[in-house]
Amino acid sequence: MDRIIREENISLEDFVPLKVHFGEKGNKTYIHPENFNGIIDYLEQNNKKTAFIETNALYKGQRMTRENHTKIAKEHGFTRVPVIIADGERGEDFENIEINKKHFKNCKIGKKIADLNQIIVLSHFKGHTLAGFGGAVKQLAMGCAARGGKLAQHANSKPIIIPFKCRACGACKANCPVSAITIKKWAKIDKDVCIGCSSCQTICKHKAITSNWLQSLSMSFNERMAEYAFAAARGKNNIYITFALNITAGCDCEGHSMIPIMRDIGIFASTDPIAIDRACLDKLRVDVKAIFWRGIKTLKYGEKIGLGSMKYELIDIDCM
Ligand code: SF4
Ligand code: SF4
Known part of the structure; x- marks a missing residue:
């Protein structure tokens, strides 16, 4: 310095x-x-x-x-x-x-x-x-x-769930900082609540959450x-x-x-x-x-x- x-x-x-x-x-x-x-x-x-x-x-x-x-x-x-x-x-x-x-x-x-x-x-x-x-x-x-x-x-960077990979384990829901995820047969992200922080992507061990590449592109x-x-x-x-x-x-x-x-x-x-x-x-x-x-x-x-x-x-x- x-x-x-x-x-x-x-x-x-x-x-x-x-x-x-x-x-x-x-x-x-x-x-x-x-x-x-x-x-x-x-x-x-x-x-x-x-x-x-x-x-x-x-x-x-x-x-x-x-x-x-x-x-x-x-x-x-x-x-x-x-x-x-x-x-x-x-x-x-x-x-x-x-x-x-x-x-x-x-x-x-x-x-x-x-x-x-x-x-x-x-x-x-x-x-x-x-x-x-x-x-x-x-x-x-x-x-x-x-x-x-x-x-x-x-605002423009929200992930998406791949339903056939999701095991409904709830790990993403537990870690979502704004409670944007609900779990039924698979996880679902409420796009109006999601802030696009991407933590759920790093948490999911089953690679069931991915970036919305169209938006990323x-x-x-x-x-x-x-x-x-x-x-x-x-x-x-x-x-x-x-x-x-x-x-x-x-x-x-x-x-x-x-x-x-x-x-x-x-x-x-x-x-x-x-x-x-x-x-x-x-x-x-x-x-x-x-x-x-x-x-x-x-x-x-x-x-x-x-x-x-x-x-x-x-x-x-x-x-x-
Ligand atoms: S952490 Fe992954 S596998 Fe578990 S509920 Fe969320 S998306 Fe599904
Ligand atoms: S990107 Fe962040 S805010 Fe959006 S669903 Fe995943 S953990 Fe929740």
């Missing part, structure tokens, strides 16, 4: 919060706060104030309200600096950022993030059922959106995410630091433990959210890269709308 600040002539604001993900209750592979101590030390040495900043999750769980979200942050060790939930108690506190793009004219960004000139976006690089992978762009898009903004991004979810990332980063002098450690197939929003699917790669830093995601993607083992590759749609569209560039030069720094 020191080198990127010097070489890119970044001037730090007096208050520079760290955009983090506290990890859902039960998740073990989120990036643990000890990893951020060096960054906090650096800010303190430079007389800058900081905090952990996050927005409420869309679905049921420990991170849906400010009160519970703050509790889980403490339980997961995020205690060194204050915790700020940027979109209020339940996502009601946001600012409409005007972008006038294909999918959104305005984006609902958590007010306390929208008000800032600079954040340090700390991301965990890992897989994501719907997005392909999650890194800096997703941390901006979903991570900075108020709950209504998260819903707007998900429209690339709409990835494009919506890129537009929200554009809104969240707009006008900000951000720094992006991505931890390509604990690389799991699933997201930190999943409240269960997962086993990494490849070795750790390292920690990346950039001022460009598209470049840093592309660099992480390129460093994946070839079979993992093939699984995550769907996310390239987000980067291509993000590049097209001016969020950043996929071109990068990777400079190795040995910190030991």
Whole structure:
């Protein structure tokens, strides 16, 4: 971070919060706060104030309200600096950022993030059922959106049940964060209630829940995410630091433990959210890269709308 600040002539604001993900209750592979101590030390040495900043999750769980979200942050060790939930108690506190793009004219960004000139976006690089992978762009898009903004991004991405594969075991129903699933002879998803979070797909052991590929082919979810990332980063002098450690197939929003699917790669830093995601993607083992590759749609569209560039030069720094 020191080198990127010097070489890119970044001037730090007096208050520079760290955009983090506290990890859902039960998740073990989120990036643990000890990893951020060096960054906090650096800010303190430079007389800058900081905090952990996050927005409420869309679905049921420990991170849906400010009160519970703050509790889980403490339980997961995020205690060194204050915790700020940027979109209020339940996502009601946001600012409409005007972008006038294909999918959104305005984006609902958590007010306390929208008000800032600079954040340090700390991301965990890992897989994501719907997005392909999650890194800096997703941390901006979903991570900075108020709950209504998260819903707007998900609106077009709802899974479907394959009845002949379904064993009516009920696991999907038990884990659906918004109670959108009923079980009779087979599971049925109420499309009006479903928020498209995709958890049921990861839960079903019988591969009876699949993406609606016709909708996915429209690339709409990835494009919506890129537009929200554009809104969240707009006008900000951000720094992006991505931890390509604990690389799991699933997201930190999943409240269960997962086993990494490849070795750790390292920690990346950039001022460009598209470049840093592309660099992480390129460093994946070839079979993992093939699984995550769907996310390239987000980067291509993000590049097209001016969020950043996929071109990068990777400079190795040995910190030991
Ligand atoms: S988890 Fe799969 S098999 Fe079980 S009820 Fe849901 S869709 Fe059917
Ligand atoms: S995607 Fe599945 S788990 Fe998520 S809200 Fe819809 S039905 Fe429920």
